[in-house]
Amino acid sequence: MKDKIWVEKISFRDFLASWINEFYNQQNPDEHFLTLPKISDIMAVSILAFIKSRNFSDFKFIELGAGDGELSEALIKHSRKFSMKISEAYLVEASSSRINRLKRKFHSYDVKFNVSGEIPFLKDDLPTIVIANEFFDSLPFSVVFYSTKQRILKELFILRSSDGELFPLFDQLLPETKDFVEKYYNEEIKLIESVYYSDDIFFFEVCPAFEYVLNKVKNSSILILCDYGYRFFEERRPQGSVNLHWKFSAEKIDFFDLRKLAEIINSSFGKKDISFFVDFFVLEKI
Known part of the structure; x- marks a missing residue:
């Protein structure tokens, strides 16, 4: 020293x-993400059932830390079974390489996908569901x-x-x-x-960033957090x-x-x- x-x-x-x-x-x-196992369809169905119970049938969602997009993909797939319409999806990811992969993955979907490194401004035109799975940690x-x-x-x-x-x-x-x-x-x-x-x-x-993130999504209709803590x-x-x-x-x-x-x-x-x-x-x- x-x-x-x-x-x-x-x-x-x-x-x-x-x-x-x-x-x-x-x-x-x-x-390497030991705490982030592959998202099963069960989790997507559980989230959709919870949203449905709040009487939201037409909504948009934001996924913070979207990873490879598996959860978003499952939400789109199973939403039809619940007679729900997802009008728009926003995927937020810090990694530029992941952002590019997500754009390629969802470019041909019927649902409009927006992929970015920034949390979007929440408009109040439709109910907005924010999902943060293993994001805050x-x-x-x-x-x-x-x-x-x-x-x-x-x-x-x-x-x-x-x-x-x-x-x-x-x-x-x-x-x-x-x-x-x-x-x-x-x-x-x-x-x-x-x-x-x-x-x-x-x-x-x-983590002072908690304030920034929660203030950005404070107008969401439902905020779903999944983390160890x-x-x-x-x-x-x-x-x-x-x-x-x-x-x-x-x-x-x-x-x-x-x-x-x-x-x-x-x-x-x-x-x-x-x-x-x-x-x-x-x-x-x-």
């Missing part, structure tokens, strides 16, 4: 954006820790040396992270200080809940040991998928 020349310091959240982009460039994501997030002894919050950053080596360290919160934590985690920090947790250090993940903060453990995925294996990241964390980051960057458990209680607050 002493002999290293550090040329860059970025937040872990910004670092994750480049990690995920590199993963999409190097790998075929469909081979793929957004770039920050890792913060709270010390019950010092009563301070710190955020994870990544140092990059002149020879390309990466090393993690914790430092003061960025303004955006600080605002998000103060807005949605005040009661949870009090909980960390209570009898629930005896550890000095408590790690947890925060926590209904209550009390379900969390002090070591955090960040996981690496590779083929059919998963590895939990330990933030207590920075040297081990550095080894994992340097060996896994762009080669493995990375995700976290979503705090559903925060989504409800937003």
Whole structure:
């Protein structure tokens, strides 16, 4: 560490954006998403039955994180069995290569498909159903820790040396992270200080992008979220809940040991998928 020349310091959240982009460039994501099994017709039928129960027979839908388009394809196929009309579909995907594949896949469908990297503006001409299956846990997030002894919050950053080596360290919160934590985690920090947790250090993940996404789709008629996560903060453990995925294996990241964390980051960057458990209680607050 002493002999290293550090040329860059970025937040872990910004670092994750480049990690995920590199993963999409190097790998075929469909081979690695352990938490995203192939969408079955049963899921599509269940979603359509739920929509039908709300008396929507003519609607449009937005799928966030559309992947290979399998769920959208199944929704179109089975909608006819429910005598439902899907007038328009919007598929949102971050990967440019996936966007191109989705455009080719749906270009000849009767339903008008719009494929983009941006969440569209929601017009109120028809009921809009927003579906986010394994989407929120793929957004770039920050890792913060709270010390019950010092009563301070710190955020994870990544140092990059002149020879390309990466090393993690914790430092003061960025303004955006600080605002998000103060807005949605005040009661949870009090909980960390209570009898629930005896550890000095408590790690947890925060994702300011939650606000942006939910504000973009707040006028939807129905919002369907499917993700791994926590209904209550009390379900969390002090070591955090960040996981690496590779083929059919998963590895939990330990933030207590920075040297081990550095080894994992340097060996896994762009080669493995990375995700976290979503705090559903925060989504409800937003």
